[in-house]
Amino acid sequence: MPRAPGLGRPFRWLWSSSVASNAGDGISRTLLPLLVVADHPQPLVVSGLTAVNMLPWLLFALPAGALADRHDRRRLLVISNVVRAAALLAAVAVFAAGASIAVLYGLAFVLGIAETLAETAAPAMLPDLVPKEELEKANSRLFAPQIILNEMAGPPIAGLLAGLGAAAALATGGTLYAVAALLLTGLVVAARGVPQAVRPAASAPSSIRRDIRAGVRYVVGHTVLLRTVATSALYGLVYSATFSMLVLLAYRTLGLDSTGYGLLLTVGSIGSLLGTWAVDRLSRRLPAVPMAIGSLMLSGAAYLTMGLAGNVVLVGAALLCNGFFMMSWNIPVLSLRQRLTPADLQGRVTSVARLCSWGTMPVGATLGGLLARSTSVTTVFMASGALLIVGAVVLLAPLRSVATSSDAADTAVANHVGTSES
Template structure:
């Protein structure tokens, strides 16, 4: 495909995404609201009953650990079984775990139980967040992937980042039991909504090159080999890992930048975060439309470069209003990278490898974040908090140009795979 916009995609993007996608979107929205509540509530419970910085940090580590331990095996499972069933089961487990925790933790709240809850939720999230994106190419036409991913991204940002946390705070102010029960109920609703989506035909058992089904390690190697052997996937995943480092390094220091450089209190810091989220919501609307007119690789590359420039500019700001505008612009650029690249990976990956490629993608993005947070702290100690943003932003902009320079054209997608025949009702 030449370096021009894909012909005829505008009409496809304006078409109805269909009833199956609406069921998936509704279920994802409910689970994202549950995520927003639980991710805010669990640290509050730890701080209230175990006010030790190490205990709070340990909760985050335990919650993220499943991504490092199980991401690649989760990709194999997603490619071997019904992806709808995996997402549904993950929501059932999360709902039952939180509803059970509302009873068990009504009195004492031992740290070990809170950690066990966080770890269980992390395992379920690893499975659900690997399976759900792998389902999407079977529910919508490949020309509508940016639009579908944009709608899912908007729901995640609004409900997970903007609505869920304040609701969790309000509920926790009444009683932690109510907050836990609300989170559990939302996951239960997410599972029920997914019942509206017809079961997907088996995606095709993971097979080795000789046609025989292999073990988990063999299937993991097959997925890694496909990613490493595909230049576009390999380079965009390297860029995602770099972005994960920069994002976590800067985000871990944002509260200090807000306090020391911008002179904001807690409310001001919350407004800064809200500005970034509003920009990301706008970007989730703009990115699919930009992808309709520009080559995807060009849009993704320059969005990543612009995000790096925004981080660097943020480190130079001393005016809160200008800092908020920069963060809002960066939210647009972040989704201008995430949505096209996610859609590109879905489009380039054969059906039977969708889960494994998605798991490698999440491992690169999420697995690099602890490294970034550590580097952010070291840079702040060695230089200053604003310098973390200018240095990391510059590295991201230059790294994006170098890593993605070889990708001058949108690569051709494999032979189109028809949407599942049981899901053709557009209702």
């Protein structure tokens, strides 16, 4: 069997930049709540910071997708990293004079806007940097540093830096974002001959609103995209409902302290990391849709186990497995969506998917809290697991008869191009 083509130098530049920016994310996402708690330990103030940071996904996700299809996606990534670097470095001077809660909220909101742009432009760029048969491998490589630096290494590093002072921590995060922006300058040189990686295809003048409508219309009119996006929304609902209650499951049901809870989170992250390593191999043996259905059903079984177990070893094993299944769902479906989407719609389709999956998270967290209050914490996990299993079958089983191969993706893209040129 001939050796599969490598991911290439353009991808390596993107990956290197992603490593630096994810390190910045890991520090800033942990640091800001610590700075808030230091002077304002009230629960609503702390939760408000998270809400403000996530608000740009509801307000700007769709416009960010339109911008990613109109402009140089590499340049958008550079701008987003420069904005984050400038915001954190400017905050160093502000904190030297004494910062208020309003400054922290404003910083969280600016970082959220920049993240919305970056997390839309990067996936939209990827299909033009690597061969389509290598998308699973490329997405896996991008997810791995995100898991390691955001979830595993970032929090303890941020804690250590916070011990040295807010200025040192903010300056470190800002420097990492600046390095991420600098590394992207190499992508232009490496990607010569890959025009879509640098500049989307030219199209007739249009308004942002019209561009957004075209992206939404494409998703709604495409059976595979519509059903997988709807399933992502369901998964976002389930994930946020259970994750918001995980700390209570650890404390009340399992009797753990803060160290034990941190270890549980680490175990889940290890499972996700193992999933990024294995998914490329699995996707070469299993079709995307059956793999997605199986992963979601097994993830639902893991949530059921967490609700029924009452034992720290079983809950830890379920979290490990759930992290694995989350990646074996997420990466193949993301890669399938990238294959099925024309180059000039990549940004908008990505933004629709992110809006649906991330936009349901505040709703899921709220529903999880209400259900736990009226019943119990364990009921949240059992109900979420059952809902995910049923939803996976109802939403994805009809896709077994729909062609989702690379050839089908090429045909869909060709039909789109032909329609837009006629």
